[in-house]
Amino acid sequence: MRHPIVQAPMAGGGSGPALVAAVAGAGGLGFLAGGYKSAAGLRAEIERTRRRTAEFGVNLFVPPGPGAGVDPAAIEEYRERLVPEAGRLGADLGEPSGGDDDWDAKVADLLADPVPVVSFTFGRPDREVVEAFRERGSLVVVTVTTPEEARAVPAADALCLQGSEAGGHRGSFANADPPAHGVRRLLAAVREVTDLPLIAAGGLASREDVADVLAAGAVAAQLGTAFLRTPESGAHPVHKAALADPRFTATTMTRAFSGRPARGLVNRFIVEHGPYAPAAYPQVHNMTTPLRRAAAEHGDPDAMALWAGEGFRSAADRPAAEVVEGLLPSGQ
DSSP: OOSSEEEOOOTTTTSOHHHHHHHHHTTSEEEEEOTTSOHHHHHHHHHHHHTTOSOOEEEEEOOOOTTOOOOHHHHHHHHHHHHHHHHHHTOOOOOOOOOOTTHHHHHHHHHHSOOSEEEEESSOOOHHHHHHHHHTTOEEEEEESSHHHHHHOOSOSEEEEEOTTOSEEOOOSSSSOOOOOOHHHHHHHHHTTOOSOEEEESSOOSHHHHHHHHHTTOSEEEESGGGTTSTTOOSOHHHHHHHHOTTOOOEEEEOTTTSSOEEEEOOHHHHHHGGGOOSOTTHHHHHHHHHHHHHHHTTOGGGSOOBOOTTGGGOOSSOHHHHHHHHOOTTO
16 A cells, blocks of 8 residues: 555445556555355456456455344334335345355455455454464454454454444444444544554545544545545446435435444435334345345435445545545645
């Protein structure tokens, strides 16, 4: 990395090989999102990325632990609530199934053919997993959202501190309503409990934001929403347009689309269904996937998951390299 800019992994298509390579070419570090893909699908993206750059990271979702139970009755009640929504969109609801996001196969594949950096979200990987990656030469980054999570990480090369301002899913270890630690407050608190290098994430959108977190002790700033409208982004055109649409004025945290807390633009689906969504991930995610896909096909932003951080108004339709350049503090 020539510059302390990290492009966040954005599951669902936002951060594919084109964006990762563009950020790397501009001197930052780009991340492929491994979530929602099979191990084979992720490997195909890794190979496409390698044809463009050798310097990149891959993010994995840590599967829920054995104590992460869900309420089947609550899931069924939410499913019934979404039946009219499915009818309106001409789609079928997906099965509210669980799963581990092909965790074992992805870990085995990345250990067999390592990438420079591996990061983890939604939990703390076992010490054995972390040490195995480090032995294979991969730097390991673990996402945390509280000082307590930071203290519980058994080993890592760095921590990604995700403040409550961040777009998309909260990377918290448990599927609970997390404390609302803003990134600057989180940076100060975690610095008290660890000497690991810290990457700051959460609503960062400007050169001043980046300079601020670097001055507070972060080694790099991670941004996702800032890159969503770039030509290299794989975000759906309806999502890109919504980020600049004046009728979308705010973001909020919701379980409406996935059953896990995530920040997105306030739209009709969130307002109508968010208060009733159960804490059930990935069950709710799998159930709403056909609805979200149909909404995108119909060009309906009010039924899509428009993930965005609090700094979404600064996201610009310009090349990723220019975004990186525009984020650099003086002297970087």
